[in-house]
Amino acid sequence: MRAEIGHRLSRLSADLAGARQPRPPRYNRRMYRAVLIVLLLVLAGLQYRLWIADGGWAEVHRLSEMKQELNAANERNEIRNDALQAEVDDLKSGESATEGRARSDMGMIKRDEEFFLTIAPPGPTPKPTPNDSPAER
Structure with a gap:
């Protein structure tokens, strides 16, 4: 029995000695480092695509600015087109508008009218005021 107790004690001491050693x-630490490096490279690649590459934020910002510029140009052209359309409608609607246009732009006169041409004296010409109509100039 003493031999058996001694054998058990030696086995127990061996187990305790094994528990004290670091497991x-x-x-594998190298494997985790490699995985971490790969993940960081993937993250860097995705960040590059997000911020710099075609289709990234820089291009989206540039395209939104271009869209705003085109919208502003379209609004200006719409206003101009509306004014031109109003002038066309006015010219189509009546003879007086056509007559006024011919008189102011081409200097035309009616039959049985007298035309007087006045020439300004040489020197500085007065600037027209905003209230002046083209016929008064």
Whole structure:
């Protein structure tokens, strides 16, 4: 029995000695470093595509500015087109508008009218005021 107790004590002391030694890690540290590096490279690649590459934020910002400029140009052209359309409608609607246009732009006169041409004296010409109509100039 003493031999058996001694054998058990020696086995117990061996187990305790093994418990005091550091256990080997359950994972491979080199493998985790490699995985971490790969993940960081993937993250860097995605960040590059997000901020710099075609279709990224820089291009979206540039395209939105271009869209705003085109919208502003379209609004200006719409206003101009509306004014031109109003003038066309006015010219189509009546003879007086056509007559006024011919008189102011081409200097035409009616039959049995007298035309007097006045020439300004040489020197500085007065600037027209905003209230002046083209016929008064």
